[in-house]
Amino acid sequence: MSTRVWHRPPLIGDARLRWGLSLGFLAYLVLAVGSLEVNWQRVAEGLERGSAFAAALFSPDFTSRGDAILEGFLESLAMTFVSTTIGLLLAIPVAVGAARNLSPLPIYLLCRGFIAVSRSFQEIIIAILFVAMLGFGPLAGVATLAFASIGFIAKLLAEDIEAMDPKPLEAIRATGGSATQTLHWAVMPVVLPRLVGVSMYRLDINFRESAIIGIVGAGGIGATLNTAFDRYEYDTAAAILLLIIVIVLASEYASGTIRGRLR
């Protein structure tokens, strides 16, 4: 009796194609690494700077640039609140327009298109555009974050509206309520917890983003952080990073608690 053998069938059946792809991948990897032109001297220098920075994390300096740090954080907080509020207010009509169960097809496509555009660009790219349009400073930052918030909030809210039970809608329509009344009485109460939850979550995100877009000139604590790095003031930079971590943790906890209480 001959022994019966079994092998797991390969992902790619054709052996030539299988080996060809593997070799091609390896060859490209070798070439790509070669093209990086690693400057080992620079890496050694960098390691030194890196260790200086790592050391600074354990001796953060909150005081010597205290005013700049405080100002940066206040600016970031203001940007966060203003942009989230604007984003929220503008997201509501967009969300209604982007809900297929409420809106006719042309409006639906328009709003979905807007959401897609708003969501397809990373905040940094939008910030570069707005800095070019509105100049350096927090205004460009607010515009960036508001624009990104609209897409984010509107998408999640529209999905919630589309998932809602159609029966109360029909009932309010049957009482002779107008379209706006139907929205306010049948849709609002159902999606309100979601709306608050999503907005809290976005507040959180906007604060984090405000620290990043400052680096491309859109104001906030990111600008202060960038300056500190430029001046090799790693202890000040460390202080800023630690504060960002604390604030993000605190706001995450706060928004989690608020969302948990809403039912």
Add this chain to the structure above:
Amino acid sequence: MSLGVLRIEALSKRYGRDALALDDVSLSLDGGEVIALIGPSGAGKSTLIRCINRLVEPSSGRIWLGDTELTALDGRGLRQVRRRIGMIFQEFALVERLTVMENLLSGRLGYVGFWRAALRRFPQADIERAFDLLEQVELGAMVDRRADALSGGQRQRVGIARALMQTPDLLLVDEPTASLDPRTSRQIMRLITRLCGERNLPAIINIHDVPLARRYCRRVIGLRQGRIVYDGPADDLDDRVLTNIYGEEDWDTQAATETETETDEGGV
């Protein structure tokens, strides 16, 4: 001519290219008349009552409520006439996260401006009316409860009170007991027919529970594949008539089992 509170003439409805959901339906309802509309699933019961308040757009035919031709209205006129037609739903269709009082007041939306409704500043008369109705449906203690905290029977009573808040001239009732247990079903049917009687309010009740229809309504209309196949007193509903409406079945056992049907093209 003015025959009846509600008159339907040659009403037909076709969904897309499907078979006719309603086929040349004509009927007339007198003041204070409460009729049961029976028939298998997909016979067009829901479509028929939704054509009356135009939640579903009829394909052809005409409908009058008093002197108003419902099928000729649009926009504002349609909203104004919807105020005069109360509707009660199978799964209650309350706004779950609003309180009982808010759900009742939503029955007044057609009469109140947007801001007034948004700020919950309803006229005192509406508030009084809501409290009175809550007493009548025995939910006086539940005013500020949220609708999703109520039991099925309680929710349906809120649904009834909401419809009556409109001071309607006609009540459309869509399977009011299909989501309820047998005892609550009877209580709800008794309540609806009693409240209609007190107000001399005509009503059309879609119901697939034949014994309940027999017990609480004097007139019954049977619908089969979109056509009226019976229109007469509930007392004359015999096996032959039921077979004509629902198809062949041993009707002696139907009191014990649910009158469930597997017929038809589905749809409604």
